[in-house]
Amino acid sequence: MDPVCLYIGARPVYWYGIMVALGFLACVAHLTILGIREGRPPSFGSDLAFWMMLSGILGARLAYIAANINYYLQDPWAIIRVDQGGLIYYGGFIGAFLAGIVFARIQRLNILALADYVITALPLGHAFGRIGCFLNGCCYGTPADVPWSVYQQGALRHPVQLYEALLNLIIYILLILAYRRRKQNENGKILAIYCIIYPLGRFLLEFLRGDERLGWHGFSYAKIISLGLMAAGLTIWLAVSKRNCRQ
Numbered sequence: 001m002d003p004v005c006l007y008i009g010a011r012p013v014y015w016y017g018i019m020v021a022l023g024f025l026a027c028v029a030h031l032t033i034l035g036i037r038e039g040r041p042p043s044f045g046s047d048l049a050f051w052m053m054l055s056g057i058l059g060a061r062l063a064y065i066a067a068n069i070n071y072y073l074q075d076p077w078a079i080i081r082v083d084q085g086g087l088i089y090y091g092g093f094i095g096a097f098l099a100g101i102v103f104a105r106i107q108r109l110n111i112l113a114l115a116d117y118v119i120t121a122l123p124l125g126h127a128f129g130r131i132g133c134f135l136n137g138c139c140y141g142t143p144a145d146v147p148w149s150v151y152q153q154g155a156l157r158h159p160v161q162l163y164e165a166l167l168n169l170i171i172y173i174l175l176i177l178a179y180r181r182r183k184q185n186e187n188g189k190i191l192a193i194y195c196i197i198y199p200l201g202r203f204l205l206e207f208l209r210g211d212e213r214l215g216w217h218g219f220s221y222a223k224i225i226s227l228g229l230m231a232a233g234l235t236i237w238l239a240v241s242k243r244n245c246r247q
Contacts, residue, residue, distance in 0.1 A: 019132030059095020195233025
């Protein structure tokens with residue numbers, strides 16, 4: 001599988017970069033349409049998506065560089081080659097989340113309400129990114145002997161990138177349905193749902209990852225972070241439920 005989509009002159013254009021760009025555009029379109037339906041300015045969704053995307057890519061790249069610091073010390077120029085891959089999702093999630101908090105403070109918005117709004121778009125963009133990983137040949141799966149296995153890194157493997165893309169699309173649909181049915185006093189509920197479902201799926205998919213996984217005592221860092229996010233999601237859910245009971 002060729003990670004290069006086309007050449008402009010002698011310069012390659014990678015599938016990964018194309019899919020990340022498409023994921024960003026999909027998120028902008030989603031947030032813009034949803035924002036207009038809620039009476040927000042047309043530029044609200046694109047402005048928010050821009051800053052969160054920028055911060056998300058920065059966070060994802062810094063996390064990847066930290067995880068592969070020896071390689072980048074030998075080839076510092078490779079640090080800026082994001083188009084070739086090399087992003088860690090949870091680093092991006094943290095970066096984007098921090099940008100959302102700053103945006104909410106500047107705009108004087110309820111942080112949890114804004115988080116619910118934004119999180120509905122995240123799985124859609126993430127699905128595009130995982131398809132980009134599949135086309136790029138990174139984040140590959142363990143060796144497999146199943147009818148749908150794919151040839152990557154010299155062996156037949158689980159297409160774990162596509163598993164996660166499908167997971168994200170399912171989560172996207174669930175979040176949209178939950179967002180439409182939420183009540184005004186349930187700020188944080190959609191965020192909680194995401195923080196419970198996606199990390200659970202990611203935790204399970206980590207067992208099918210065949211690329212090098214950094215971790216601690218046999219647990220990859222992605223598994224550890226997944227458990228932490230699930231705990232955070234359950235805490236937010238219980239807090240929202242408790243608040244509703246008091247009203």
